[in-house]
Amino acid sequence: MRANDGLKKKIKPVALAGTIGAGVIAVLFCLPFLYMLLCSLQPESSDIFKWPPKVFPEKLRFENYKDAFETMVFPRAFGNTLLLVVSVMGLTLLGSVLVSYGFARFEARGKSFLFSLLLSTMMLPWVITMIPSFALYRYIGWIGTRLPLIIPAVGGSAFNIFLLRQFMLGLPKSLDEAAMLDGCSTLGILVKILLPNMKPVLATLIVFSFNNVWGDYVGPSIYLLDAELQTLSLSLYNFQDASGVMEWNKVMAGCVMFSLPMVVVLFSAQNAFVRGIVSSGIKE
């Protein structure tokens, strides 16, 4: 990208070594996926444990997916997970955008104190607040509902707020002022002027939060014990308990189905996602 053409010839052997190095690491990192896919198509669970192992299935058994689909009550768990992702991610992003706008664009007494307070919450172990929160939710009857996972998301997350604020600080203030002179409200400036310029960093945060909520195990394992509310994390986790003999081929089919939506999200957002990190000023 930046190397100028005159240098290209000299760099070549190094670049070749780099390509091989990066390629080897990338392939090694993906081999476990391949193994997961292969196992998910094995006719029998015992085929996986042959010695020497039969890595490639003799016959592909796609029914594993159907079986896993049924055992996991996939449609229900999928719906529950998606509902949680959409509400938690939506609220976290909404909250984070509003709060970071406050920190980036308005002066007030106590602002720098609040900002250091916000950052220091990242150090706070979740186990400290988890116990009294659990007691509190039990007291107000929220255990067995999704509310303990959804409602606190309104406040945004410290990491998101930090990133969004950094990004907003990098946008020229003259944009705001011009809009203000045109009679735009502060909220209007945020929605019409700033947000359209923040697509990459928003894409980054969408991938991060989608990933966090989609695969979350701890939150649901504490609050969503009711089978009706189970997310995919829990139904895959229970998969291994329910069937006295672990049918690994079907479990792996479940893993594939659980991971696939994330792969789709990553691939469809990958360019904007990477640009968002590069431009987010995380490096400052």
Next chain:
Amino acid sequence: MRTKKYNSKLRSTVNFYLYVSPWLIVFLLFTVIPMAFSLVMSFTSAKITTLTTKPLKFIGFENYTWVFAKDTRFLRSIGNTLLYSFLRVFLGTALALLVAMLLNMQIKGRKIFRTMIYLPAIIPIVGSTLLWKLMIFQDRNIVSYLFTLVGLDKPDFLSPERALFSVVGINIWSGLGPSMLILLAGLQGVPQDLLEAARIDGANAAVRFYRITLPMISSTVFFSMITGFIGAIQVYAEVKLLTGSMSETVTMAMLVVENAFALDAYGIGYASAQGWLIFILTMLLTAVFFVASKRKVYYAGE
């Protein structure tokens, strides 16, 4: 004129507090109040089952002294968690930096490599732990077979001496993507002309790395390490789902949850005290990180 200036100042203050209010309210309700409650409970013998029926019984610092006097399992978990965190952060960052530097070169296929290396980070934790349980913890597993292929003994990755290292390795695999991307962003901010000038002056690759690249990205490396460390010290699901609560790998957070919710455990009073010890330890170690890095980290514009 004066009042106008005053008005705009007031308006700015009102706007600020209006916009940060979602965080401020949630912070007060779901962080400050629970923390105060947790601090109070840490001096009591409260249990989750009798919390609303029995009055709180204050026992002073007994919970805290018990941890150090009697609770060898928790002391063990402190050691486990610290070893896990240091290995995960230092080895993980070193590997992430290596990969980021490779991907920062003018090489073919960097985009696809970048996505491939990010891929493990998106498998949900329950899925990836099941996969690795199958791959290295089952009796006849594929990775052991690869070891025997090159003439080594069939290793037991879950043995008391090895379990923690297995867990570290698996979690470096699954956590490399995000830190690699952040470091890559840092590397792309290093001015090429600076490196070019050094090269023309005869500085070799190693010198350029230590004298230019590393200082220029030190704040990114520091950010990545400090957030990684704070995350690692609170590790729960990544270990629990892999090895259960065996004492060779049990972490501090796992014991807090165990004590809070298991029926025959010490109770939430004791668990709260443990939670506060984790917090104090986290703050101390973060402070050590900051002090140790003070002279080594370069911030642009300072």
